[in-house]
Amino acid sequence: xxxxxxxxxxxxxxxxxxxxxxxxxxxxxxxxxxxxxxxxxxxxxxxxxxxxxxxxxxxxxxxxxxxxxxxxxxxxxxxxxxxxxxxxxxxxxxxxxxxxxxxxxxxxxxxxxxxxxxxxxxxxxxxxxxxxxxxxxxxxxxxxxxxxxxxxxxxxxxxxxxxxxxxxxxxxxxxxxxxxxxxxxxxxxxxxxxxxxxxxxxxxxxx
Ligand SMILES: [Zn+2]
Numbered sequence: 001x002x003x004x005x006x007x008x009x010x011x012x013x014x015x016x017x018x019x020x021x022x023x024x025x026x027x028x029x030x031x032x033x034x035x036x037x038x039x040x041x042x043x044x045x046x047x048x049x050x051x052x053x054x055x056x057x058x059x060x061x062x063x064x065x066x067x068x069x070x071x072x073x074x075x076x077x078x079x080x081x082x083x084x085x086x087x088x089x090x091x092x093x094x095x096x097x098x099x100x101x102x103x104x105x106x107x108x109x110x111x112x113x114x115x116x117x118x119x120x121x122x123x124x125x126x127x128x129x130x131x132x133x134x135x136x137x138x139x140x141x142x143x144x145x146x147x148x149x150x151x152x153x154x155x156x157x158x159x160x161x162x163x164x165x166x167x168x169x170x171x172x173x174x175x176x177x178x179x180x181x182x183x184x185x186x187x188x189x190x191x192x193x194x195x196x197x198x199x200x201x202x203x204x205x206x207x
Pocket of ligand 1: 128129132143144172
């Protein structure tokens with residue numbers, strides 16, 4: 001991490017309306033681009049000096065189940081992260097979940113709370129996205145590595161840990177971040193087990 005996260009340059013968007021289906025007249029697509037591929041492209045309408053005014057392939061954008069994404073933009077002299085939180089995130093999760101800070105101060109009946117019930121918070125979504133950042137973490141950045149069905153959620157985290165711990169380390173799922181932050185419990189089974197006796201933070205107050 002070069003200068004630490006507090007100095008990390010980010011351009012943050014709530015939505016991806018700057019991706020347009022209208023291309024400026026005379027836009028040249030790379031050779032061999034098929035009409036099907038062309039139909040999946042967007043035009044980045046952001047200013048050229050911010051890395052915009054370019055063709056974007058269809059992997060970008062708030063479509064399908066995508067709730068957030070990050071892309072490193074290299075301007076040659078400087079790099080920054082283009083971070084998009086999709087409207088879907090705000091529609092689906094914004095009002096539903098207590099904040100991580102609120103959860104940290106809460107006591108749950110032991111073994112009754114599953115980490116997958118914690119759901120998505122803005123904090124962990126931002127950590128998730130920034131953990132993908134090439135600008136911030138370079139070779140130590142994370143990926144969304146498909147386990148059984150997807151790359152997300154405790155079940156998939158568990159699957160990776162059992163089958164290929166290397167994948168578990170490189171995967172960006174939110175559950176481990178949540179488990180680390182809600183440190184008053186031992187979440188290794190998925191449920192909030194009592195913290196083991198020798199844990200250094202056992203007797204520190206959550207809050
Ligand atoms: Zn991801």
